[in-house]
Amino acid sequence: MSIFSIGLSGLNAAQNALNTTSNNISNVYTPGYNRELTLLGEGGGAGGVKVNDIQRQFNQYVADQLNASTSSSSALKAYQGQISQIDNLLADRDAGLAPLMQNFFSAMEDLAGSPSDPAARQGVLGAADTLSAQFRSFDRYLDDMQRGVNGQIRDEVTQINNLTDQIAGLNKEIALARARTGQAPNSLLNQRDEAIADLSKRMNVRVNIQDGKTYNISLPNGQPLVSGTNQFDLEAIESANDPQRMVLGYRDGNGSVSQLNEGAVTGGTLGGLMTFRAETLDKTQNQIGQLAVSLAAGFNEQHRLGQDLNGEQGEDLFSIGQPQAYRNERNNSAVEIAEARFGDLDDLRATDYTVRVTDGGAPAFEVVRKDNGRVVDHAFDPGTNELSFGGVVIGFDGAGFENGDRFEVQPVRRAGASMETQISDLDKIAAASFVETDGDMAIGRLSAAPGALQNIDGDGFELTLDENGVLSFNDGTGVEVLRNGEVMNDGDPIVAGDTLTVDGVSFTVSELPAAGQETSLTLSAAPPGTGNNRNALAMQGLQDVSLVGGTSSVSQAYGSMVSDVGNRTNIVQVNLDAQQGLTDQLRAVQQSESGVNLDEEAANLIRYQQYYQANARVIDIGSSLLDTILGLRA
């Protein structure tokens, strides 16, 4: 081996090293680039140097960790981006729901102060309009967010399909390149790892490296997205049990699409969006809806107990949306939902329900709350084909259920959307009392149906109750008394807790008289009176009544919603900060291994330049050596 060839191998190696260095420098800011090192080795027996490898500085272990961490932080980032919108919505102290509810109640106070004053009545209508408009606007805002989430899911799915497609393509190219040269080009490997990193930002996936060469990618539940050079699409599809909801579908090798469980994907932007929707958005919508329904129903009930300026029974003050119920489109039977309406509002909760038919013949059902997965009590009336639970009544159009049929019930989700003030005529506000009860009978939950007390004359209708629960009411007017909906006779016994209905007025008897005593109750319609403010006072008093779910007042319910959203936002923010810290740290670790340091490269440049110059010098010396030898002859 001559000094020339040694020098030449050195020059070659130096050139290679300079190439690598300049490649590193030029790619210093290229995303996904992994710095390269020129690995030199001694030449064979003849000496000299050879370039063993241009090695990509890539640590699979660190990259996996970083991807997992990125997946979590981008999920939290997506969650945080969404939830902070709700957080901002509730932050408005002047136009939020709480101040408007306060305005409404204070308008009621003005009405109680001057019950027939048109200005006070206008104030009530104005406050009611503003309040119901705000409920609608909250509902619209949240519904827009639902749509936004649907749209984002669709976009993410498109991006994910692009990426998995790219990865499958890269798998193929890398295999080909490997077959051609025995070695994969670093740039292709970088691209593939970068695509995985990108994919991790969008969703959490499992990466399986087959034979150290091919990347196989699967969903967390194991369904493959990329298998060698094959790729399987995700699809954004309408949920089978709720056509308003975009969920993930998986298209398998046969081209058939199956719906994925909403919890199947948890990481990445996609997972963050899905978690936000299931955990916060649905719940907030339901809470707002529950608040709207409770407030509207509470006021309607009280308003019907009152009397307007024309001396007529009060009408409903607010209209409100009805529950939504959907038949699962994969049901075997053709039973459809005929009607969904509200039942006993004290049982109404801010949650959705899944109704599952456990026995199609009987039929028997299982009703599960979707927020906590608990089975709730229900009652089915085969006569009317109606199923009641959790404050709603669902009517089916037939009874031919099949086992496993499912129905999705959203009692209050969109109830706020159609909340409106029903009354526009000032005279129609029922500030005066209408249903008068007089007597010592212990009663509760007084309510009046529209058209109540038409058959009772001015003296009223008297009921007496003795210690054994015997109810007497024979006053000769022929007015019927219903016990829990059934007509009863004079002298029939009742028990505490029964609901009695007399001429459209219903109430429950809370307890029977003590031994040896008798209690009585006289129901009558109050005479008209423009100065009567008793119903206005009662409506003002609703602000302290536990209207929502029978446990909290409207303001408390709103407060708990604020606390709920605030806490969740706060937790997400804290988790995001922590996760982001972890991700940053891992990124620094990954960069310390794979990232380019310009100072280092500058030093390398100098080093390899000197290396090159030295080798050139070797050739130069070699040539002068030869010259010396040749010069000897001269």
Add this chain to the structure above:
Amino acid sequence: MRVSTVTMFEQSVSSMNRQQNDFMKVGQQIASGRRVVNPSDDPQAASRAVGVAQSKAVTQQHMDARVSARNSLSQEESILNSVSDAIASAKTLMIQASSDTLSDVDRQSIASELRGIYETVIGQANATDGNGRYLFGGYQDSSPPYVREADGSVSYVGDNNVREQRIDSSRLLPVTDNGNKIFASVPSGAKYITEMGDNQGSLIVTGPTVVDSSDPGYGQQYRIEFSGDGEDATYTVETFDTATQQWVALDPAEDYQDVDYVAGEQIRFGGLSLTLNGTAADGDGFTLGRATQMEPNLFRTFENALAVLEQPAETPQQKAALRNTLNTSMRELDNSLDNVLTVRASVGARLNEIDVVDSVGGNRMLNYEQTLSDLIDLDYAEAISEYSLRQVGLQAAQKAFVDIQGMSLFDRL
């Protein structure tokens, strides 16, 4: 550890971002004056603030209610004031009119003065509040509660309700009183009143005076009826049995049944004593009972007095009627005055109560405001020092960025 150029860049940028974010946050807090801008800033405080704001709003509602309650009650108080003045002057006029020396013409002029007072009281009874609602009609506040009948008398068309307002969380305060309570009631301890029948004789009743309020018959309603004319007249005293709703004779029969009438003689029963003068005619009689049992009515009192004053008193029968009516009217006026003063006292008590509740409510309001402020408002001193701190932090991060980016080996090549 190796540090890549990208890491240096990213770390500087992210630390600048963080500093900037914190800086903005403090800036936002200072600009809004609130520590809790979004619920997530302090969820507990934010939700408690909703509760406190609600309590504050309710307190405000009660304050507003007190304003209008005070308005109604003050108006009522001033009206009751002038009504009691009117009753006092009516009493004076009646005392004048009772004098035997007055001629019919004198009584006529007293009557016209009394009529003026009567009209004034009617006007006061039909007073309206600032909104044009009638104060004393109960719930019937859109039309005058006292209307004039065809015969010139007035009758009450309001009801017995009283409008109430919630002036505190657990207090419904009546903000007016209805006409019945003011003009057609007497205090429970009011005196006995005599009501003469349509007498043909010239019977004049003096009294009754209470001689023994511990008598078991004291407090009952009594009726005295005469039979036989002049010298032969006898009388029977009966009492009203509330259980059977019938008039029953008093025991023993010899003292109270068909007793010979002697003018100027004192009659005693049920702890009462009265003296009868003049002659009795067959069928004459009178009732006496506690004022509460005798359907008191201030307007009726006026009307009865006016009726006797406006007609000449010539016959003994007319003179007796004049004397008896004026006697009864004066007792009734006393009762009415007592009643009006009682109502006025209750109005005053209610106004006092409003004042007390007002000061309690004011304190409560202050408390709520303080709590609300503690919960969500900003401590400026703290915030401003935080602001400066963040400013320094941000500047430091920027400086670090510039310095690090400025150091490159390439500059030395």
